[in-house]
Amino acid sequence: MEEDSLNRPCGALVIGGSAGSLQVLFQLLPILKPALTFPVILVLHRRNSADSTLSEVLSSKNQNPVKEVEDKDPVLPGNVYLAPADYHLLVERDFTFSLDYSEKVNFSRPSIDVTFESVAEVYGRLAVALLLSGANEDGTKGFLSVKSSGGRTIVQDPETAQMPFMPHHAITHSSVDYILNITQMADLINRL
Amino acid sequence: MEDEDIDLLLTDLFDLYGYDFTNYSRASLKRRIVRLCSIDKFPSFAELRYKVRTDEAYLKRFVEEITVNVTEMFRDPSFYKSLREDILPVLGTKPFIRVWHAGCSTGEEVYSLAILLKEANLLRKSLLYATDLNPTVLEKVRKGIFPLNQMKQYSESYIASGGVNDFSTYYTANYGQAKFDQSLAEKIIISTHNLVSDGSFNEFDLILCRNVLIYFDKDLQDRVLKLFDASLGSLGYLALGTKETLKFSVVQHNFKQLNREKIWKKIV
Numbered sequence: 001m002e003e004d005s006l007n008r009p010c011g012a013l014v015i016g017g018s019a020g021s022l023q024v025l026f027q028l029l030p031i032l033k034p035a036l037t038f039p040v041i042l043v044l045h046r047r048n049s050a051d052s053t054l055s056e057v058l059s060s061k062n063q064n065p066v067k068e069v070e071d072k073d074p075v076l077p078g079n080v081y082l083a084p085a086d087y088h089l090l091v092e093r094d095f096t097f098s099l100d101y102s103e104k105v106n107f108s109r110p111s112i113d114v115t116f117e118s119v120a121e122v123y124g125r126l127a128v129a130l131l132l133s134g135a136n137e138d139g140t141k142g143f144l145s146v147k148s149s150g151g152r153t154i155v156q157d158p159e160t161a162q163m164p165f166m167p168h169h170a171i172t173h174s175s176v177d178y179i180l181n182i183t184q185m186a187d188l189i190n191r192l
Numbered sequence: 193m194e195d196e197d198i199d200l201l202l203t204d205l206f207d208l209y210g211y212d213f214t215n216y217s218r219a220s221l222k223r224r225i226v227r228l229c230s231i232d233k234f235p236s237f238a239e240l241r242y243k244v245r246t247d248e249a250y251l252k253r254f255v256e257e258i259t260v261n262v263t264e265m266f267r268d269p270s271f272y273k274s275l276r277e278d279i280l281p282v283l284g285t286k287p288f289i290r291v292w293h294a295g296c297s298t299g300e301e302v303y304s305l306a307i308l309l310k311e312a313n314l315l316r317k318s319l320l321y322a323t324d325l326n327p328t329v330l331e332k333v334r335k336g337i338f339p340l341n342q343m344k345q346y347s348e349s350y351i352a353s354g355g356v357n358d359f360s361t362y363y364t365a366n367y368g369q370a371k372f373d374q375s376l377a378e379k380i381i382i383s384t385h386n387l388v389s390d391g392s393f394n395e396f397d398l399i400l401c402r403n404v405l406i407y408f409d410k411d412l413q414d415r416v417l418k419l420f421d422a423s424l425g426s427l428g429y430l431a432l433g434t435k436e437t438l439k440f441s442v443v444q445h446n447f448k449q450l451n452r453e454k455i456w457k458k459i460v
Protein backbone atom coordinates (compact mmCIF):
# COMPACT_ATOMS: atom_id res chain seq x y z
CA MET A 1 0.00 0.00 0.00
CA GLU A 2 1.35 3.35 -0.93
CA GLU A 3 1.94 6.16 1.51
CA ASP A 4 -0.08 8.81 -0.23
CA SER A 5 -2.90 6.49 -1.20
CA LEU A 6 -5.67 8.38 0.49
CA ASN A 7 -4.27 11.87 0.21
CA ARG A 8 -4.39 11.77 -3.53
CA PRO A 9 -7.71 12.76 -5.14
CA CYS A 10 -9.60 10.27 -7.27
CA GLY A 11 -10.18 11.28 -10.91
CA ALA A 12 -12.43 8.37 -11.75
CA LEU A 13 -13.43 5.10 -10.12
CA VAL A 14 -13.94 2.30 -12.63
CA ILE A 15 -15.56 -0.92 -11.44
CA GLY A 16 -15.43 -4.17 -13.42
CA GLY A 17 -17.62 -7.15 -12.62
CA SER A 18 -18.80 -10.40 -14.10
CA ALA A 19 -20.77 -13.35 -12.71
CA GLY A 20 -21.74 -12.66 -9.10
CA SER A 21 -20.94 -8.94 -9.21
CA LEU A 22 -24.48 -7.55 -9.34
CA GLN A 23 -25.24 -8.68 -5.79
CA VAL A 24 -22.12 -6.81 -4.68
CA LEU A 25 -23.23 -3.61 -6.40
CA PHE A 26 -26.71 -3.87 -4.92
CA GLN A 27 -25.08 -3.73 -1.50
CA LEU A 28 -22.24 -1.37 -2.30
CA LEU A 29 -23.88 1.45 -4.28
CA PRO A 30 -26.52 2.35 -1.64
CA ILE A 31 -23.85 2.83 1.04
CA LEU A 32 -21.75 5.20 -1.03
CA LYS A 33 -22.13 8.79 0.07
CA PRO A 34 -24.14 11.18 -2.11
CA ALA A 35 -22.46 13.67 -4.45
CA LEU A 36 -19.20 11.77 -4.91
CA THR A 37 -16.50 14.11 -6.17
CA PHE A 38 -15.54 11.77 -9.02
CA PRO A 39 -17.42 9.72 -11.66
CA VAL A 40 -18.03 6.01 -11.13
CA ILE A 41 -17.90 3.88 -14.28
CA LEU A 42 -19.40 0.38 -14.23
CA VAL A 43 -18.36 -2.25 -16.76
CA LEU A 44 -20.37 -5.41 -16.27
CA HIS A 45 -20.57 -8.54 -18.35
CA ARG A 46 -24.23 -9.04 -19.03
CA ARG A 47 -26.49 -10.78 -21.42
CA ASN A 48 -27.06 -8.87 -24.60
CA SER A 49 -29.86 -6.25 -24.34
CA ALA A 50 -32.11 -8.64 -22.38
CA ASP A 51 -31.51 -6.56 -19.26
CA SER A 52 -32.02 -3.06 -20.64
CA THR A 53 -33.54 -2.09 -17.29
CA LEU A 54 -30.31 -2.76 -15.39
CA SER A 55 -29.53 0.93 -14.93
CA GLU A 56 -32.97 1.49 -13.39
CA VAL A 57 -32.51 -1.46 -11.07
CA LEU A 58 -29.10 -0.18 -9.99
CA SER A 59 -30.53 3.30 -9.43
CA SER A 60 -32.92 2.25 -6.71
CA LYS A 61 -31.75 3.23 -3.23
CA ASN A 62 -28.61 4.69 -4.74
CA GLN A 63 -27.88 8.31 -3.85
CA ASN A 64 -25.83 8.96 -6.99
CA PRO A 65 -27.80 8.79 -10.25
CA VAL A 66 -27.07 5.80 -12.51
CA LYS A 67 -27.04 6.41 -16.24
CA GLU A 68 -26.49 4.01 -19.11
CA VAL A 69 -23.93 5.71 -21.35
CA GLU A 70 -24.76 7.12 -24.77
CA ASP A 71 -22.01 7.98 -27.21
CA LYS A 72 -20.14 11.24 -26.38
CA ASP A 73 -21.87 11.78 -23.04
CA PRO A 74 -19.69 13.90 -20.74
CA VAL A 75 -18.03 12.09 -17.80
CA LEU A 76 -19.20 14.07 -14.75
CA PRO A 77 -18.44 13.70 -11.04
CA GLY A 78 -21.21 12.36 -8.83
CA ASN A 79 -22.69 10.18 -11.55
CA VAL A 80 -22.60 6.41 -11.86
CA TYR A 81 -22.24 5.37 -15.51
CA LEU A 82 -23.10 1.94 -16.83
CA ALA A 83 -21.42 0.60 -19.99
CA PRO A 84 -24.19 -0.33 -22.47
CA ALA A 85 -24.57 -3.97 -23.50
CA ASP A 86 -22.57 -5.03 -26.53
CA TYR A 87 -20.25 -1.99 -26.82
CA HIS A 88 -16.77 -1.38 -25.46
CA LEU A 89 -16.63 1.80 -23.40
CA LEU A 90 -13.73 4.26 -23.76
CA VAL A 91 -12.97 7.67 -22.27
CA GLU A 92 -11.60 10.50 -24.42
CA ARG A 93 -9.07 13.09 -23.25
CA ASP A 94 -11.79 15.74 -23.18
CA PHE A 95 -13.67 13.63 -20.60
CA THR A 96 -16.41 12.37 -22.87
CA PHE A 97 -17.30 8.72 -23.48
CA SER A 98 -16.82 6.95 -26.80
CA LEU A 99 -18.42 3.64 -27.63
CA ASP A 100 -16.76 1.02 -29.78
CA TYR A 101 -18.38 -1.95 -31.50
CA SER A 102 -15.16 -3.80 -32.30
CA GLU A 103 -14.24 -7.45 -31.70
CA LYS A 104 -14.89 -8.97 -28.29
CA VAL A 105 -11.98 -9.01 -25.86
CA ASN A 106 -11.78 -11.91 -23.35
CA PHE A 107 -14.99 -13.16 -25.01
CA SER A 108 -16.64 -10.00 -23.72
CA ARG A 109 -18.14 -6.77 -25.03
CA PRO A 110 -17.98 -4.60 -23.03
CA SER A 111 -14.58 -5.76 -21.89
CA ILE A 112 -13.30 -4.65 -18.50
CA ASP A 113 -9.69 -4.54 -19.75
CA VAL A 114 -10.63 -2.11 -22.53
CA THR A 115 -12.20 0.41 -20.14
CA PHE A 116 -9.53 -0.02 -17.44
CA GLU A 117 -6.82 0.68 -20.05
CA SER A 118 -8.67 3.72 -21.35
CA VAL A 119 -9.24 5.15 -17.86
CA ALA A 120 -5.58 4.51 -17.02
CA GLU A 121 -4.52 6.45 -20.10
CA VAL A 122 -6.74 9.46 -19.41
CA TYR A 123 -6.63 9.67 -15.60
CA GLY A 124 -3.12 8.34 -14.95
CA ARG A 125 -2.29 8.31 -11.24
CA LEU A 126 -5.76 9.60 -10.38
CA ALA A 127 -7.40 6.43 -11.71
CA VAL A 128 -8.86 3.93 -9.25
CA ALA A 129 -9.93 0.50 -10.54
CA LEU A 130 -12.00 -2.03 -8.62
CA LEU A 131 -12.50 -5.61 -9.78
CA LEU A 132 -15.35 -7.75 -8.45
CA SER A 133 -16.53 -11.34 -8.64
CA GLY A 134 -16.33 -13.21 -11.95
CA ALA A 135 -15.27 -16.37 -13.75
CA ASN A 136 -13.20 -14.68 -16.46
CA GLU A 137 -9.67 -13.27 -16.82
CA ASP A 138 -11.00 -9.86 -17.83
CA GLY A 139 -9.60 -7.00 -15.74
CA THR A 140 -6.11 -8.35 -15.08
CA LYS A 141 -4.45 -6.71 -18.09
CA GLY A 142 -6.34 -3.52 -17.33
CA PHE A 143 -4.93 -3.58 -13.80
CA LEU A 144 -1.42 -3.75 -15.24
CA SER A 145 -2.12 -0.57 -17.25
CA VAL A 146 -3.63 1.20 -14.26
CA LYS A 147 -0.60 0.34 -12.16
CA SER A 148 1.94 1.32 -14.81
CA SER A 149 0.24 4.73 -15.12
CA GLY A 150 0.49 5.14 -11.35
CA GLY A 151 -3.16 4.50 -10.47
CA ARG A 152 -4.60 2.38 -7.67
CA THR A 153 -6.15 -1.09 -7.84
CA ILE A 154 -8.63 -2.80 -5.55
CA VAL A 155 -10.15 -6.29 -5.73
CA GLN A 156 -13.05 -7.85 -3.97
CA ASP A 157 -11.65 -10.33 -1.46
CA PRO A 158 -11.96 -13.66 -3.33
CA GLU A 159 -13.13 -15.26 -0.08
CA THR A 160 -16.24 -13.07 -0.22
CA ALA A 161 -16.82 -13.38 -3.98
CA GLN A 162 -19.44 -15.67 -5.41
CA MET A 163 -16.99 -16.35 -8.26
CA PRO A 164 -13.48 -15.89 -6.86
CA PHE A 165 -11.66 -16.64 -10.13
CA MET A 166 -11.55 -13.10 -11.55
CA PRO A 167 -10.27 -11.24 -8.47
CA HIS A 168 -7.94 -14.11 -7.69
CA HIS A 169 -6.50 -14.03 -11.21
CA ALA A 170 -5.82 -10.31 -10.84
CA ILE A 171 -4.08 -10.86 -7.51
CA THR A 172 -1.79 -13.56 -8.90
CA HIS A 173 -1.08 -11.97 -12.32
CA SER A 174 -0.97 -8.24 -11.71
CA SER A 175 -0.44 -5.87 -8.85
CA VAL A 176 -3.21 -5.16 -6.38
CA ASP A 177 -3.16 -2.45 -3.71
CA TYR A 178 -6.20 -3.48 -1.65
CA ILE A 179 -8.12 -6.72 -1.12
CA LEU A 180 -11.42 -5.77 0.53
CA ASN A 181 -14.88 -6.97 1.51
CA ILE A 182 -17.94 -4.88 0.67
CA THR A 183 -17.98 -2.77 3.84
CA GLN A 184 -14.29 -2.04 3.50
CA MET A 185 -14.76 -1.08 -0.16
CA ALA A 186 -17.51 1.41 0.74
CA ASP A 187 -15.37 2.81 3.51
CA LEU A 188 -12.43 3.35 1.21
CA ILE A 189 -14.48 4.78 -1.67
CA ASN A 190 -16.23 7.22 0.66
CA ARG A 191 -12.84 8.55 1.74
CA LEU A 192 -11.39 8.89 -1.78
CA MET B 193 2.63 5.06 -28.41
CA GLU B 194 2.22 8.78 -27.77
CA ASP B 195 -0.61 11.00 -28.92
CA GLU B 196 1.91 12.96 -31.03
CA ASP B 197 2.79 9.75 -32.91
CA ILE B 198 -0.85 9.33 -33.86
CA ASP B 199 -0.92 12.94 -35.08
CA LEU B 200 2.09 12.32 -37.31
CA LEU B 201 0.55 9.23 -38.81
CA LEU B 202 -2.77 10.97 -39.45
CA THR B 203 -0.98 13.84 -41.16
CA ASP B 204 0.84 11.35 -43.43
CA LEU B 205 -2.40 9.62 -44.34
CA PHE B 206 -4.00 12.87 -45.32
CA ASP B 207 -1.01 14.39 -47.15
CA LEU B 208 -0.09 11.25 -49.07
CA TYR B 209 -3.42 9.56 -49.67
CA GLY B 210 -6.18 12.05 -48.87
CA TYR B 211 -7.68 9.91 -46.07
CA ASP B 212 -8.72 12.20 -43.22
CA PHE B 213 -9.02 10.44 -39.86
CA THR B 214 -8.20 13.51 -37.77
CA ASN B 215 -11.76 13.87 -36.47
CA TYR B 216 -12.18 10.24 -35.48
CA SER B 217 -12.72 9.45 -31.78
CA ARG B 218 -9.13 9.37 -30.58
CA ALA B 219 -9.46 6.70 -27.90
CA SER B 220 -10.77 3.99 -30.22
CA LEU B 221 -8.57 5.04 -33.13
CA LYS B 222 -5.49 4.75 -30.93
CA ARG B 223 -6.62 1.36 -29.69
CA ARG B 224 -6.96 0.16 -33.30
CA ILE B 225 -3.51 1.44 -34.25
CA VAL B 226 -1.87 -0.17 -31.21
CA ARG B 227 -3.69 -3.41 -32.02
CA LEU B 228 -2.54 -3.36 -35.65
CA CYS B 229 1.04 -2.63 -34.61
CA SER B 230 0.91 -5.74 -32.47
CA ILE B 231 -0.81 -8.15 -34.91
CA ASP B 232 1.44 -7.10 -37.77
CA LYS B 233 4.43 -7.33 -35.42
CA PHE B 234 5.98 -3.93 -36.00
CA PRO B 235 8.92 -3.57 -33.59
CA SER B 236 8.12 0.10 -33.13
CA PHE B 237 5.69 2.79 -34.14
CA ALA B 238 8.31 4.27 -36.51
CA GLU B 239 8.28 1.04 -38.54
CA LEU B 240 4.53 1.11 -38.87
CA ARG B 241 4.68 4.72 -39.99
CA TYR B 242 7.38 3.95 -42.56
CA LYS B 243 5.35 1.05 -43.97
CA VAL B 244 2.23 3.19 -44.29
CA ARG B 245 4.20 5.97 -45.98
CA THR B 246 5.94 3.76 -48.50
CA ASP B 247 3.70 0.79 -49.24
CA GLU B 248 0.42 1.59 -50.91
CA ALA B 249 -0.74 -2.04 -50.68
CA TYR B 250 -0.25 -1.90 -46.94
CA LEU B 251 -2.27 1.30 -46.77
CA LYS B 252 -5.31 -0.69 -47.89
CA ARG B 253 -4.87 -3.13 -45.04
CA PHE B 254 -4.26 -0.27 -42.62
CA VAL B 255 -7.54 1.45 -43.50
CA GLU B 256 -9.42 -1.85 -43.33
CA GLU B 257 -8.02 -2.68 -39.93
CA ILE B 258 -8.33 0.63 -38.15
CA THR B 259 -11.96 1.00 -39.16
CA VAL B 260 -14.25 -1.42 -37.35
CA ASN B 261 -16.31 -3.62 -39.67
CA VAL B 262 -18.15 -5.79 -37.17
CA THR B 263 -21.83 -6.13 -38.10
CA GLU B 264 -24.80 -8.56 -37.97
CA MET B 265 -28.13 -9.24 -39.62
CA PHE B 266 -31.17 -8.00 -37.69
CA ARG B 267 -28.98 -6.59 -34.95
CA ASP B 268 -31.33 -5.10 -32.31
CA PRO B 269 -34.52 -6.90 -33.42
CA SER B 270 -36.76 -4.28 -31.78
CA PHE B 271 -35.27 -1.69 -34.14
CA TYR B 272 -36.20 -3.79 -37.18
CA LYS B 273 -39.60 -4.44 -35.68
CA SER B 274 -40.19 -0.71 -35.53
CA LEU B 275 -39.06 -0.30 -39.15
CA ARG B 276 -41.50 -3.05 -40.10
CA GLU B 277 -44.45 -1.72 -38.14
CA ASP B 278 -44.00 2.05 -38.01
CA ILE B 279 -41.87 3.12 -40.97
CA LEU B 280 -42.49 0.81 -43.93
CA PRO B 281 -46.28 1.34 -43.94
CA VAL B 282 -45.64 5.10 -44.32
CA LEU B 283 -42.95 4.66 -46.96
CA GLY B 284 -45.25 2.27 -48.78
CA THR B 285 -47.55 5.13 -49.71
CA LYS B 286 -44.80 6.62 -51.90
CA PRO B 287 -44.44 5.72 -55.57
CA PHE B 288 -40.76 4.98 -55.09
CA ILE B 289 -38.54 4.32 -52.05
CA ARG B 290 -34.89 5.31 -51.82
CA VAL B 291 -32.81 4.09 -48.88
CA TRP B 292 -29.19 4.93 -48.02
CA HIS B 293 -27.11 2.65 -45.78
CA ALA B 294 -24.12 4.86 -44.92
CA GLY B 295 -21.20 2.87 -43.50
CA CYS B 296 -22.88 -0.43 -44.41
CA SER B 297 -19.78 -2.58 -43.85
CA THR B 298 -20.23 -6.10 -45.32
CA GLY B 299 -23.94 -5.57 -45.92
CA GLU B 300 -25.75 -7.66 -43.30
CA GLU B 301 -27.88 -4.64 -42.43
CA VAL B 302 -28.69 -3.97 -46.09
CA TYR B 303 -29.88 -7.53 -46.74
CA SER B 304 -31.92 -7.42 -43.52
CA LEU B 305 -33.80 -4.35 -44.72
CA ALA B 306 -34.22 -5.82 -48.22
CA ILE B 307 -35.94 -8.81 -46.57
CA LEU B 308 -38.28 -6.48 -44.66
CA LEU B 309 -39.13 -4.60 -47.85
CA LYS B 310 -39.75 -7.83 -49.70
CA GLU B 311 -42.09 -9.07 -46.98
CA ALA B 312 -43.98 -5.76 -47.08
CA ASN B 313 -44.26 -6.14 -50.86
CA LEU B 314 -42.29 -2.95 -51.36
CA LEU B 315 -38.98 -4.26 -52.65
CA ARG B 316 -39.89 -3.93 -56.32
CA LYS B 317 -40.33 -0.16 -55.97
CA SER B 318 -37.29 0.31 -53.71
CA LEU B 319 -33.59 0.95 -54.22
CA LEU B 320 -31.05 0.45 -51.44
CA TYR B 321 -27.82 2.44 -51.77
CA ALA B 322 -25.07 0.72 -49.82
CA THR B 323 -21.96 2.82 -49.22
CA ASP B 324 -18.78 2.55 -47.17
CA LEU B 325 -15.33 4.09 -47.35
CA ASN B 326 -13.76 0.65 -47.52
CA PRO B 327 -13.92 -1.05 -50.98
CA THR B 328 -13.12 -4.51 -49.59
CA VAL B 329 -16.27 -4.73 -47.47
CA LEU B 330 -18.35 -3.56 -50.43
CA GLU B 331 -17.18 -6.59 -52.46
CA LYS B 332 -18.89 -8.73 -49.83
CA VAL B 333 -22.11 -6.73 -50.11
CA ARG B 334 -22.07 -7.39 -53.85
CA LYS B 335 -21.71 -11.14 -53.33
CA GLY B 336 -24.33 -11.38 -50.60
CA ILE B 337 -22.52 -14.35 -49.06
CA PHE B 338 -22.30 -14.65 -45.29
CA PRO B 339 -20.98 -17.40 -42.99
CA LEU B 340 -23.49 -20.21 -42.59
CA ASN B 341 -22.67 -20.70 -38.91
CA GLN B 342 -24.19 -17.27 -38.18
CA MET B 343 -27.58 -18.20 -39.63
CA LYS B 344 -29.01 -19.75 -36.48
CA GLN B 345 -28.54 -16.52 -34.57
CA TYR B 346 -29.70 -14.35 -37.49
CA SER B 347 -32.80 -16.49 -37.84
CA GLU B 348 -33.61 -15.96 -34.15
CA SER B 349 -33.14 -12.20 -34.50
CA TYR B 350 -35.25 -12.22 -37.66
CA ILE B 351 -38.09 -13.91 -35.79
CA ALA B 352 -37.70 -11.51 -32.85
CA SER B 353 -38.05 -8.66 -35.36
CA GLY B 354 -41.48 -9.98 -36.32
CA GLY B 355 -40.47 -12.23 -39.22
CA VAL B 356 -42.81 -15.17 -39.79
CA ASN B 357 -41.15 -17.02 -42.66
CA ASP B 358 -38.61 -19.77 -42.56
CA PHE B 359 -35.41 -17.68 -42.65
CA SER B 360 -33.57 -20.33 -44.65
CA THR B 361 -35.78 -19.64 -47.67
CA TYR B 362 -33.79 -16.42 -48.20
CA TYR B 363 -30.47 -18.14 -48.88
CA THR B 364 -28.84 -21.17 -50.41
CA ALA B 365 -26.37 -23.02 -48.24
CA ASN B 366 -23.15 -24.17 -49.83
CA TYR B 367 -19.73 -25.09 -48.41
CA GLY B 368 -20.30 -23.34 -45.10
CA GLN B 369 -21.62 -20.20 -46.78
CA ALA B 370 -25.10 -18.76 -47.12
CA LYS B 371 -25.72 -17.02 -50.44
CA PHE B 372 -28.64 -14.63 -50.25
CA ASP B 373 -31.32 -14.46 -52.89
CA GLN B 374 -30.50 -12.68 -56.12
CA SER B 375 -33.84 -10.86 -55.97
CA LEU B 376 -32.53 -9.01 -52.89
CA ALA B 377 -29.13 -8.17 -54.41
CA GLU B 378 -30.75 -6.78 -57.55
CA LYS B 379 -32.14 -3.86 -55.59
CA ILE B 380 -28.84 -2.94 -53.94
CA ILE B 381 -26.62 -0.27 -55.46
CA ILE B 382 -23.06 -0.32 -54.19
CA SER B 383 -20.59 2.53 -54.13
CA THR B 384 -17.66 3.81 -52.09
CA HIS B 385 -18.50 7.00 -50.23
CA ASN B 386 -16.41 8.66 -47.54
CA LEU B 387 -18.60 10.48 -45.04
CA VAL B 388 -15.70 12.78 -44.16
CA SER B 389 -15.03 14.10 -47.63
CA ASP B 390 -17.86 13.18 -50.02
CA GLY B 391 -21.08 15.12 -50.34
CA SER B 392 -24.75 14.44 -50.84
CA PHE B 393 -25.54 12.38 -53.95
CA ASN B 394 -29.30 11.85 -53.92
CA GLU B 395 -32.48 12.49 -52.00
CA PHE B 396 -33.61 9.66 -49.72
CA ASP B 397 -36.71 8.58 -47.83
CA LEU B 398 -34.76 6.65 -45.22
CA ILE B 399 -31.10 6.92 -44.19
CA LEU B 400 -29.54 4.32 -41.90
CA CYS B 401 -26.17 5.10 -40.37
CA ARG B 402 -25.74 2.76 -37.45
CA ASN B 403 -22.62 2.39 -35.32
CA VAL B 404 -20.53 4.61 -37.55
CA LEU B 405 -20.91 7.96 -35.76
CA ILE B 406 -19.49 6.43 -32.55
CA TYR B 407 -16.11 6.48 -34.31
CA PHE B 408 -16.32 10.23 -34.99
CA ASP B 409 -15.79 13.16 -32.62
CA LYS B 410 -18.65 15.60 -32.01
CA ASP B 411 -17.55 18.05 -34.73
CA LEU B 412 -17.43 15.38 -37.39
CA GLN B 413 -20.71 13.88 -36.17
CA ASP B 414 -22.30 17.28 -36.58
CA ARG B 415 -20.93 17.65 -40.13
CA VAL B 416 -22.15 14.21 -41.14
CA LEU B 417 -25.57 14.75 -39.58
CA LYS B 418 -25.89 17.94 -41.62
CA LEU B 419 -25.08 15.90 -44.71
CA PHE B 420 -27.87 13.47 -43.82
CA ASP B 421 -30.25 16.32 -43.15
CA ALA B 422 -29.49 17.71 -46.60
CA SER B 423 -29.92 14.27 -48.20
CA LEU B 424 -33.35 13.52 -46.73
CA GLY B 425 -36.58 14.41 -48.48
CA SER B 426 -39.26 16.12 -46.45
CA LEU B 427 -40.73 13.74 -43.85
CA GLY B 428 -37.83 11.36 -44.45
CA TYR B 429 -36.46 9.13 -41.69
CA LEU B 430 -33.02 8.91 -40.11
CA ALA B 431 -31.97 5.81 -38.15
CA LEU B 432 -28.87 5.65 -35.94
CA GLY B 433 -27.32 2.97 -33.71
CA THR B 434 -28.92 2.20 -30.33
CA LYS B 435 -26.46 4.34 -28.37
CA GLU B 436 -26.09 7.19 -30.85
CA THR B 437 -27.92 10.48 -30.61
CA LEU B 438 -28.72 13.78 -32.32
CA LYS B 439 -28.60 15.66 -29.04
CA PHE B 440 -25.14 17.17 -29.60
CA SER B 441 -25.92 18.42 -33.12
CA VAL B 442 -27.64 21.55 -34.39
CA VAL B 443 -29.78 19.43 -36.72
CA GLN B 444 -31.71 18.01 -33.76
CA HIS B 445 -34.26 20.81 -34.20
CA ASN B 446 -35.15 19.59 -37.69
CA PHE B 447 -36.07 16.15 -36.39
CA LYS B 448 -38.51 14.46 -34.06
CA GLN B 449 -37.68 11.13 -32.43
CA LEU B 450 -40.43 8.58 -33.07
CA ASN B 451 -40.24 6.16 -30.18
CA ARG B 452 -37.69 4.41 -28.01
CA GLU B 453 -35.80 3.20 -31.08
CA LYS B 454 -33.22 5.57 -32.56
CA ILE B 455 -35.40 6.65 -35.48
CA TRP B 456 -36.11 10.30 -36.21
CA LYS B 457 -38.52 11.89 -38.65
CA LYS B 458 -37.50 15.02 -40.48
CA ILE B 459 -40.07 17.69 -39.66
CA VAL B 460 -38.86 20.71 -41.64
Ligand SMILES: C[S@@+](CC[C@H](N)C(=O)[O-])C[C@H]1O[C@@H](n2cnc3c(N)ncnc32)[C@H](O)[C@@H]1O
Pocket residue numbers: 101259260261262263264267294295296297298301323324325326329385386387388401402403404407433
Ligand atom coordinates in the same frame (compact mmCIF):
# COMPACT_ATOMS: atom_id res chain seq x y z
C1 LIG C 1 -19.23 -1.03 -37.08
S1 LIG C 1 -19.50 -0.88 -38.81
C2 LIG C 1 -21.26 -0.61 -38.83
C3 LIG C 1 -21.99 -1.58 -39.72
C4 LIG C 1 -23.52 -1.54 -39.63
N1 LIG C 1 -24.04 -0.24 -40.00
C5 LIG C 1 -24.00 -1.98 -38.27
O1 LIG C 1 -24.44 -1.17 -37.46
O2 LIG C 1 -23.91 -3.18 -37.97
C6 LIG C 1 -18.78 0.72 -39.20
C7 LIG C 1 -18.55 0.94 -40.70
O3 LIG C 1 -18.32 2.35 -40.92
C8 LIG C 1 -17.40 2.47 -41.98
N2 LIG C 1 -16.80 3.81 -41.96
C9 LIG C 1 -15.88 4.30 -41.08
N3 LIG C 1 -15.53 5.56 -41.44
C10 LIG C 1 -16.25 5.88 -42.55
C11 LIG C 1 -16.33 7.02 -43.37
N4 LIG C 1 -15.57 8.10 -43.14
N5 LIG C 1 -17.17 7.00 -44.43
C12 LIG C 1 -17.93 5.90 -44.69
N6 LIG C 1 -17.90 4.78 -43.94
C13 LIG C 1 -17.06 4.76 -42.88
C14 LIG C 1 -16.41 1.35 -41.70
O4 LIG C 1 -15.67 1.03 -42.87
C15 LIG C 1 -17.34 0.23 -41.24
O5 LIG C 1 -17.70 -0.60 -42.30
